[in-house]
Amino acid sequence: MSIITLTTDFGTKDHFVGAVKGAIYSELPDAKIVDITHEVSPFSITETAYILKNSYKSFPKGTIHIVGVDSELSDDNKHIAIELDGHFFVCPDNGLISMIASEIQPSKIVEINIHDRVESSFPVLDVFVQVACFIARGGNLTVIGKEISELKKIVEIQPKTNQQQNQITGGIIYIDNYGNVITNISKKMLKDIGKGRGFIVHARKHFFTKIFNKYNEVVSNESYSNQQYEGHKLAIFNSAGYLEIAIYRSNLDTVGGASTLLGLGYRDAIIIDFIDDIKPDFTHLT
Incomplete structure (x- = not known):
């Protein structure tokens, strides 16, 4: 059974969280989904970084963390999948991992490249869920993206x-x-x-x-x-x-x-x- 956590700024009024969970269960009926929070202040990367740093270690190794804050794809905001400290993170490369990665170096980072097959204004649902389910099935990160060596850093966190x-x-x-x-x-x-x-x-x-x-x-x-x-x-x-x-x-x-x-x-x-x-x-x- 795979554990997949969700950290977003979606709130709970709209359909977004339910749609993401439904998509995961459609792919992995036995998955265990845990809400870390959906109340991050909209687009707050530093708030997300703080919450994630202080929650992910409580989960067992192999847990997959989907992070949906400021996740719209752009030239400056790539989508990445990371293996770090025995955990997997599927998230935008907007600096939110830098608080964790400042102390622990990632084992592997890939830039997700499945966007050629998926055009979406809701990447957490249409891209991040696919990647998380692929990892949960034992897939290698290099299959869904090209390996990179650097993460975007947020200076203000330090x-x-x-x-x-x-x-x-x-x-x-x-x-x-x-x-x-x-x-x-x-x-x-x-x-x-x-x-x-x-x-x-x-x-x-x-x-x-x-x-x-x-x-x-x-x-x-x-x-x-x-x-x-x-x-x-x-x-x-x-x-x-x-x-x-x-x-x-x-x-x-x-x-x-x-x-x-x-x-x-x-x-x-x-x-x-x-x-x-x-x-x-x-x-x-x-």
């Missing part, structure tokens, strides 16, 4: 350091369901660049000198209830290992989230300054 290595400049790449903002700065990068120095995290007019292990660590006074700390801002390395700016017990309908309360949005800069005479305040960079 944070930068200055020449003196005393500052990291990153940005917000994702806003979650709680309104928390996730940056592209990883725990590993802070550890490697910081080298034990103190730091100040700048997010617009807000700053942080402490990074928590868990959200509820912000409740520092046991005499107060959790509710009394609702609305407190904090910095944390989330379960994916990325720096996150959050509001404790945030609720977009009541308290609000970091995005709205702190005025932080997609692509906003997050800057970390390292300062030798400030003791770092975190416990989990081991």
Whole structure:
């Protein structure tokens, strides 16, 4: 039985997701289809990259991941199939794989060439499904495309350091369901660049000198209830290992989230300054 995942910006109102699933079942009646999400912000490549990076490893090796975000074929947006970390990805070459491929090199990349037989305005249905089902049957990638060596990269996914290595400049790449903002700065990068120095995290007019292990660590006074700390801002390395700016017990309908309360949005800069005479305040960079 093949596992095929779907990650798209289709939403669930229209027929698109159902049509894709129906086409897969028509080809592979025993397939197991898993929806990672269909709520990616329209055409958001960085959001797709973040979600995919933090979900694909939970699936067994050999899983096939169909990614339908900004997937219309053009000279600048080829269709590719990739074998990477024991998984297969069928997707556009628009940079969305670059967050994963920055750490793990693909075993094989092919540019899909079945478009001569298929003209489509819905390539996820008419092309990606065909390719995924072919792979699920044990087909070799080189049969459906020519092998290539390079992937398109998204520069904005990668944070930068200055020449003196005393500052990291990153940005917000994702806003979650709680309104928390996730940056592209990883725990590993802070550890490697910081080298034990103190730091100040700048997010617009807000700053942080402490990074928590868990959200509820912000409740520092046991005499107060959790509710009394609702609305407190904090910095944390989330379960994916990325720096996150959050509001404790945030609720977009009541308290609000970091995005709205702190005025932080997609692509906003997050800057970390390292300062030798400030003791770092975190416990989990081991």
